[in-house]
Amino acid sequence: MVDWVRLQLNVDEFNDGDFGPYLHGARESGIEFTTFAEVGDSAGHRRALYDLNKTCSADIPERGEFYTYDEYVSRRIDVPSFRADGVMLAIRDGVWIGMSATSLHPAQGYAFSEMTGVLAPYRGQGLSLALKLLAIRFVRSSGYRRLVAFHHPRNVSAIAMNRRLGFVEEASGRPE
Numbered sequence: 001m002v003d004w005v006r007l008q009l010n011v012d013e014f015n016d017g018d019f020g021p022y023l024h025g026a027r028e029s030g031i032e033f034t035t036f037a038e039v040g041d042s043a044g045h046r047r048a049l050y051d052l053n054k055t056c057s058a059d060i061p062e063r064g065e066f067y068t069y070d071e072y073v074s075r076r077i078d079v080p081s082f083r084a085d086g087v088m089l090a091i092r093d094g095v096w097i098g099m100s101a102t103s104l105h106p107a108q109g110y111a112f113s114e115m116t117g118v119l120a121p122y123r124g125q126g127l128s129l130a131l132k133l134l135a136i137r138f139v140r141s142s143g144y145r146r147l148v149a150f151h152h153p154r155n156v157s158a159i160a161m162n163r164r165l166g167f168v169e170e171a172s173g174r175p176e
């Protein structure tokens with residue numbers, strides 16, 4: 001049994017200004033930011049999201065085999081918690097190079113960070129921080145205060161990324 005690292009962020013305490021320079025810097029370098037809602041929910045865009053998520057997930061420790069495309073659509077997109085405007089995308093020269101997807105759970109009163117991923121050649125430049133800044137703004141504007149994330153204990157980079165943003169260990173797990 002994996003002892004998941006359960007992190008949460010109080011978005012009221014998050015200081016956007018600390019991370020704005022990462023967003024600004026990425027834009028200056030030619031990276032565009034948009035959402036799945038803005039690009040439009042189409043078969044081609046669902047496939048592009050799947051491909052990006054699958055490629056990035058290959059680096060998650062013990063992730064195992066990724067969903068088939070049909071499984072991904074039925075488990076991650078065609079579900080009530082999916083929000084097209086909660087899927088942040090980073091695009092460079094027309095290529096989707098990064099994502100941060102956040103789902104909303106009104107009954108439980110929290111937003112959940114489903115997946116943040118950056119293609120390997122673009123890592124280490126603050127791109128995940130820029131994407132998460134946009135994700136946190138989405139959470140706040142949706143009326144939620146708590147953003148939750150679960151990580152495999154060996155996913156050092158993802159845990160460090162979220163701690164850098166101010167996430168702290170949750171006292172209890174994701175309530176279902």
Ligand SMILES: CC(C)(COP(=O)(O)OP(=O)(O)OC[C@H]1O[C@@H](n2cnc3c(N)ncnc32)[C@H](O)[C@@H]1OP(=O)(O)O)[C@@H](O)C(=O)NCCC(=O)NCCS
Pocket residue numbers: 056057059060113114115116117118119122123124125126127128129130155156157158160161162164
């Ligand atoms: C985790 C991931 C999204 C980070 O993306 P990134 O754009 O390279 O990260 P950033 O450059 O924005 O770095 C943000 C912070 O994360 C931490 N971090 C990033 N990469 C790290 C690494 N290899 N080792 C340790 N810490 C790391 C650092 O704290 C860093 O801030 P700092 O440089 O100011 O100290 C990326 O490594 C990835 O796509 N991994 C595979 C998918 C995954 O595991 N996703 C998370 C599960 S949902």
